[in-house]
Amino acid sequence: MSLLSKRLQAVRPSQTKAMTAKAAALREQGIDIVTLSQGEPDFDTPDAIRKAGIAAILGGRTRYTAVAGDKSLRDAIRQKLLRDNSLDYDIEQITVGCGAKQVVFNALFASLDSDDEVIIPTPCWVSYPDMVRLAGGNPVLVACHERCGFKLRPEELDAAITPRTKWLMLNSPNNPTGAVYSRAELAALAEVLRRHPQVHVLSDDIYEKLVYDVPFCTMADAAPDLFDRTLTVNGVSKSSAMTGWRLGYGAGPAYLVKAMNTIQGQTSSHTSSISQYAAIEAIAGDQGYVADFVTDFRRRRDLVVGKINAAPGLQCRVPDGAFYVFISCASVIGKTTSQGKVIETDMDFALYLLEQFGVAVVPGSGFMASPYIRISYASSLNDLERACARIQTACETLCENEKNHEQSKITA
Structure with a gap:
């Protein structure tokens, strides 16, 4: 008989924490990971x-x-x-x-x-x-x-x-x-x-x-x-x-x-x-520092929104507050990775970004909404530039794989 309560059995671990922990584990193996999964300002306490x-x-x-x-x-x-x-x-x-x-x-x-x-x-x-x-x-x-x-x-x-x-x-x-x-x-x-x-x-x-x-x-x-x-x-x-x-x-x-x-x-x-x-x-x-925080966050937000909306298969709204971008990945669902795995869910896409391109994001299913991913832009501009470039490449790779697959069907 299990000691654990039925109430606890209905509770799931946080996907935010899970993706951040998985990214940390990969980083400990020496893999270069840009973590955009944690909802935490990167500024020092004033x-x-x-x-x-x-x-x-x-x-x-x-x-x-x-x-x-x-x-x-x-x-x-x-x-x-x-x-x-x-x-x-x-x-x-x-x-x-x-x-x-x-x-x-x-x-x-x-x-x-x-x-x-x-x-x-x-x-x-x-x-x-x-x-x-x-x-x-x-x-x-x-x-x-x-x-x-x-x-x-x-x-x-x-x-x-x-x-x-x-x-x-x-x-x-x-x-x-x-x-x-x-x-x-x-x-x-x-x-x-x-x-x-x-x-x-x-x-x-x-x-x-x-x-x-x-x-x-x-x-x-x-x-x-x-x-x-x-x-x-x-x-x-x-x-x-x-x-x-x-x-x-x-x-x-x-x-x-x-x-x-x-x-x-x-x-x-x-x-x-x-x-x-x-x-x-x-x-x-x-609280003069708050205005500085907002100025930095706005600059980062605008960078990320522009880069994400330029990536094939992704689109997002401009957020009015907080420090997250919630990105629709509906157009990449059904595409196939270079390893032959079909992206069937937003979790698949999040794992694809993490494991093959070194970017940690959170799948929208953790927030009760699919197919989306969440990016936290509470990171340095350098990290955001690197992450967005990798996401762009990841999406272009999926599109290229689809194009090659269609071409192979035509020539077969």
């Missing part, structure tokens, strides 16, 4: 934030904090939400976790009973459906098509809601597509939600600061009457290049935040005290 962390260590601020987070950090978050998002929370409505991922999981675990439903627009971050399953709920995946900008439409939301629906999960800017919901689009979704008072909104705003030429808006601001039905989730990982510091936060109804703190108190307790004091600087200090 100097002022690092100094704040060092000061916390030297100042002996290394002991337990409140489970919900140090009061000074939660107050900085409260002021940030008011300043940037026009959202007015009490400090008891704010909780800090070991990354935004833990905040999301705590909310789901605190609120879902068996067979409760969570609507997740796809393409979506790889962890959302499995976190819902681990919490005992059922993910309801709603496909958002490229022709609609990969964004959920009101009629699609309305059709997906049932009496069992407890949450709508929204991620804007979106991982993996870079789609950003406008205030008007959020307001249109809110019109549907007003007819279904049992449905709450989990708004994952982790890429909030990384937008290009479009304004950011979050649901609780776009629809103030849904404020008490919304959990706003954010963090410092992406905007302040602090992925390894593991600090995210959530703000929402006091009863929900209290329940989330109970779960966190019985699992991880609080996140690192050092990370918390560094995050105060990240949230309340000078």
Whole structure:
């Protein structure tokens, strides 16, 4: 008899982590790999934030904090939400976790009973459906098509809601597509939600600061009457290049935040005290570096989009936010590699790029959308140039193989 739970058996390993690990293994064998699979800024954590962390260590601020987070950090978050998002929370409505991922999981675990439903627009971050399953709920995946900008439409939301629906999960800017919901689009979704008072909104705003030429808006601001039905989730990982510091936060109804703190108190307790004091600087200090990040990311985005759209068989939209390009590879499906293997899925294409051309990407199936691949452009321009050149060659090789195959049939 297996010791493992049935709940765990329904959960899949992250394809993002799996492709990054496979790339690392090949690199350890001495193979030149360009890794574009990891959702992590390549910038160093800004100097002022690092100094704040060092000061916390030297100042002996290394002991337990409140489970919900140090009061000074939660107050900085409260002021940030008011300043940037026009959202007015009490400090008891704010909780800090070991990354935004833990905040999301705590909310789901605190609120879902068996067979409760969570609507997740796809393409979506790889962890959302499995976190819902681990919490005992059922993910309801709603496909958002490229022709609609990969964004959920009101009629699609309305059709997906049932009496069992407890949450709508929204991620804007979106991982993996870079789609950003406008205030008007959020307001249109809110019109549907007003007819279904049992449905709450989990708004994952982790890429909030990384937008290009479009304004950011979050649901609780776009629809103030849904404020008490919304959990706003954010963090410092992406905007302040602090992925390894593991600090995210959530703000929402006091009863929900209290329940989330109970779960966190019985699992991880609080996140690192050092990370918390560094995050105060990240949230309340000078954030001029963010504009520099966005400028660099925009330059990289434009490079990748141009190169990818020039590669035969690939096409992509220009993303409005985050640091990903979501690429349709539908036109390479069915083509044959030089080794005689048919590319049948986006996973096949991702493995083809990795194993034969040394480029690590993530197949769209990991994000509940096929046939696509995701590229992270949070890498140096040099690495992006190298990777795109290899992808171009990979696609040209597939086209050449097809041409030769057709020619051989004619002459046979």
